[in-house]
Amino acid sequence: MRFSAEDESLLDGEHGQAAAYAMKILIQYGRAQQAEEFVPIHSAHIDACLYHGQSSLDFVEKLVELGGKVRVPATMNVAALDTFHDGIHAGHQDMLEPQERLTALYAELGCLPTLTCAPYQRITRPLKGEHIAWAESNAIVFANSVLGAKTDRYGDFADICAALTGRVPLAGLHIEANRQPTCAIVAPSLSESSLAPETYFACLGFVIGRSVGGQVPFIYGLPNDAGEDALKALGAAAASSGSLAMFHVDGLTPEADQYETLARPLPAKTITQQHIDLALRSLCPLNEGEPIGAICLGTPHYSLAEFTRLTAAVAGLVKRTDVEFYVSTSREIARHVETEPAFAALRTFGVTLVVDTCTYLAPVVREIGKSVLTTSGKWAYYAPGNLGYRVGLASLDVCVNAAVSGNYQPA
Amino acid sequence: MTNLQARVLVPGAAKGSALLLEAPVSLWGGVDLENGQIRDVSHPQKGLSIAGEVLVMTSGRGSSSSASAIVEMVRRGSHPSAIILLENDPILVMGALVANDLYDAHLPILQCTAQAIANLPAAERLIIKAADIGDSIVIWSDR
Numbered sequence: 001m002r003f004s005a006e007d008e009s010l011l012d013g014e015h016g017q018a019a020a021y022a023m024k025i026l027i028q029y030g031r032a033q034q035a036e037e038f039v040p041i042h043s044a045h046i047d048a049c050l051y052h053g054q055s056s057l058d059f060v061e062k063l064v065e066l067g068g069k070v071r072v073p074a075t076m077n078v079a080a081l082d083t084f085h086d087g088i089h090a091g092h093q094d095m096l097e098p099q100e101r102l103t104a105l106y107a108e109l110g111c112l113p114t115l116t117c118a119p120y121q122r123i124t125r126p127l128k129g130e131h132i133a134w135a136e137s138n139a140i141v142f143a144n145s146v147l148g149a150k151t152d153r154y155g156d157f158a159d160i161c162a163a164l165t166g167r168v169p170l171a172g173l174h175i176e177a178n179r180q181p182t183c184a185i186v187a188p189s190l191s192e193s194s195l196a197p198e199t200y201f202a203c204l205g206f207v208i209g210r211s212v213g214g215q216v217p218f219i220y221g222l223p224n225d226a227g228e229d230a231l232k233a234l235g236a237a238a239a240s241s242g243s244l245a246m247f248h249v250d251g252l253t254p255e256a257d258q259y260e261t262l263a264r265p266l267p268a269k270t271i272t273q274q275h276i277d278l279a280l281r282s283l284c285p286l287n288e289g290e291p292i293g294a295i296c297l298g299t300p301h302y303s304l305a306e307f308t309r310l311t312a313a314v315a316g317l318v319k320r321t322d323v324e325f326y327v328s329t330s331r332e333i334a335r336h337v338e339t340e341p342a343f344a345a346l347r348t349f350g351v352t353l354v355v356d357t358c359t360y361l362a363p364v365v366r367e368i369g370k371s372v373l374t375t376s377g378k379w380a381y382y383a384p385g386n387l388g389y390r391v392g393l394a395s396l397d398v399c400v401n402a403a404v405s406g407n408y409q410p411a
Numbered sequence: 412m413t414n415l416q417a418r419v420l421v422p423g424a425a426k427g428s429a430l431l432l433e434a435p436v437s438l439w440g441g442v443d444l445e446n447g448q449i450r451d452v453s454h455p456q457k458g459l460s461i462a463g464e465v466l467v468m469t470s471g472r473g474s475s476s477s478a479s480a481i482v483e484m485v486r487r488g489s490h491p492s493a494i495i496l497l498e499n500d501p502i503l504v505m506g507a508l509v510a511n512d513l514y515d516a517h518l519p520i521l522q523c524t525a526q527a528i529a530n531l532p533a534a535e536r537l538i539i540k541a542a543d544i545g546d547s548i549v550i551w552s553d554r
Contacts, residue, residue: 025508031544032420032504032520047475053444053483058513135475155475155502157482157509172501214470214498243470385440385452 001030001169002037010165018068018109022161029158030169039131039170042149043124044074044163047135048156049106050361051080051099059157060105063164070110071166075119077136078301079103081362084331084355091363111163115356116330118232118301120147123332128254131174133162137239138232138300138378144246146231148254150174153245173246181218181248181259184268185211190223193273195280196395196411197223201230202377203279203393205237207271214243218263220250229303236300237377283380286371286392288410292402293367296359298328299379307337307346313396314349319403321350324367328354349403360386373399373408415527415550417495419541421507423519425493429535430464431528432456438484438503439476447489465537466491467528471500481506485516493539494520495550497528521550 003011011027013020030038048056080099081089089096107113114123117136126132126149134140134151135158143149152172154162162168173179185208190200208217222230226249238244248256248263297310310327319325329337334353337343354364360383365372371390374380380393392408402408433455436442441451447462462484471477481503484490490510494503499522507518519541535552542548 025505025512028421028508028544029501029505033499033501034545048479050476050479052439052476052479053486055482055486055510055513056479058486059482059509062513137475140475153475153502155478155505157478158501158505159475382440385450 001027001035004038007038015071016067016069018063018066019164021066022164026161026165026169030171033169033171035169035171037170038167039174040167041072041133041162042130043072043126043132044070044159045077045119045134045136045139046074046106046111046159046163047077048160049076049102049111050078051095051102056102057098057105060102063160064105064108068109068164070163072163073124074111074163075114075124076103076106076111078117078357078361079115080357082354082356082364088354088364089362090366109160109164114330114332116301117358118330121301121303121333131168133159133168135159138236140245141235141239141247142232144173145235145248145253146228153243179216179246179255181263181266182215183212183217184263184266185217185219186268186270187219187221188271188273188276189221193276196397197230198233198375199280199393199395200276201233202237202375203276203283204271205234206241206279206283206377206381207275209238209240209242209244211269212242212244214245216246218248218250218259218266222249222252224251226252229306232300233377237381240378240381280393283377283393286408288408290408291370292323292373292406292408293370294324294326294365294372295399295403296326296365296372296374296379297376297399299358299360299374299376302327302329302333304333304336307343310396311343311345313400315345317349317400317404319350320406322367323403323406324365325351325403326354326359326364327351328358331355363387365389371408373402375399415523415531417521417523417548417550419519419544419546419548420499420504420522421511421518421520422541422543423493423511423517424541425465425517425519425539427463427465427492427537429467429531429533429537430459430461431531431533432466432468435468435470437474437477438471438480439474442480444480444483444487445489447484461491462489464491465493465495465539467495467531470496470498471503475502478502478506478509482510482513485510485514485518490518493518495528496520496522497525
């Protein structure tokens with residue numbers, strides 16, 4: 001690898017011992033990827049602050065002891081549980097103290113305790129072309145695809161090492177050539193499908209993730225008014241069922257124009273309505289009339305636009321007391337939703353906000369004998385394995401109706 | 412006597428039987444960190460333990476938390492003795508680098524061709540000595 005004067009000064013400890021340690025790890029990491037040089041970054045999104053055991057603490061304690069301070073703005077991903085709302089966590093209580101300690105240690109390094117998997121919604125909006133070092137699969141695919149910022153698929157520890165040094169090895173999706181589409185996908189038309197848009201994008205993402213793995217697909221056939229929340233849902237589902245880190249959408253995403261000619265001759269895989277139906281059957285194995293104990297929305301974290309839509313959907317309704325209704329979001333968005341009069345219908349209906357975590361990571365559902373509905377492909381993919389729930393993917397309206405009736409009635 | 416060409420992604424040393432996965436597994440969520448058992452309900456080898464084995468799979472899968480999963484498994488001693496991949500997986504590489512540094516472990520990660528892996532007999536006991544990143548090494552069976 002070639003080192004710049006800045007790289008050398010970091011290695012020599014001129015920016016502190018923690019930065020020198022992080023740089024040494026990043027060099028090995030870069031050499032394994034055959035990177036030839038480092039590139040400066042504008043921001044980092046940290047996933048290593050999610051508690052997995054004593055080792056999570058051991059690593060950050062070492063960085064704090066070495067006097068580490070982040071050199072670029074760094075946001076924190078979700079934690080293992082909601083430590084903000086007393087008593088909401090239904091899982092092991094012995095996680096509470098170490099998770100709070102872990103969050104505090106990352107804050108000591110200068111990371112912002114945003115505790116959200118969707119920092120891109122309001123907190124940090126990287127610009128097109130900026131190099132960033134983000135962890136959390138849905139944030140990675142969103143930043144690359146929808147914002148046009150450049151991040152590789154970072155995992156735990158690479159994220160904080162990048163933040164402490166302000167740089168990453170030039171590899172993966174930081175390199176222009178690796179952002180080019182490598183396959184084409186033709187999606188079935190939303191208007192001809194009988195699905196609600198949220199279900200269509202979740203299923204389409206699930207199918208794309210399964211069929212392209214880690215490639216960069218160029219997608220044709222999406223409705224041209226597909227917004228950020230639709231692309232967020234598609235990317236999150238595809239990054240769960242596969243390892244998608246970047247996609248282009250014809251006429252929609254910021255780098256699509258640049259690669260349009262290059263994409264044209266690529267062999268196209270056509271996704272049919274049957275593929276989508278099959279995906280829906282695997283993500284929603286529920287039977288009509290099945291009792292529902294809970295609804296879990298907000299994976300990735302709900303946006304203000306999604307809260308506005310939910311508010312309209314529940315206006316004038318009150319949910320049954322034996323159906324729990326959870327929406328995960330950031331503290332920052334929760335503050336608005338909890339105080340703004342425009343969202344009053346959510347409180348009347350009986351929505352419970354969950355912050356700092358996600359309901360597929362941390363058990364909050366108490367009605368565990370019954371099934372759970374979600375609009376999220378990512379939630380439907382992970383929750384059965386993580387928490388043992390019986391889960392169904394459904395439209396927002398079906399979710400709201402089930403909260404009122406207590407059972408699953410597909411539209 | 413078999414031998415297998417590999418490129419070193421993470422240096423280390425290990426002995427163990429080769430455990431060939433029929434499908435990649437996500438170390439986070441897909442494996443019980445306490446005992447190394449595969450718990451992903453959709454995995455064809457669910458119930459097998461990867462602890463102490465030379466784990467052979469095409470790639471890591473999914474989550475960025477898999478790096479933490481490796482480090483936590485090394486701390487608990489439930490980790491595979493080595494990982495052999497077809498495709499480089501930076502998330503697993505970072506996990507092994509940090510685990511080796513924090514807990515004085517020697518967990519190597521290697522990259523092999525599909526051909527080399529296809530020729531590997533099941534349950535073959537392997538001896539791995541991987542000195543430096545990027546080295547091309549030969550992995551020997553201990554027979």
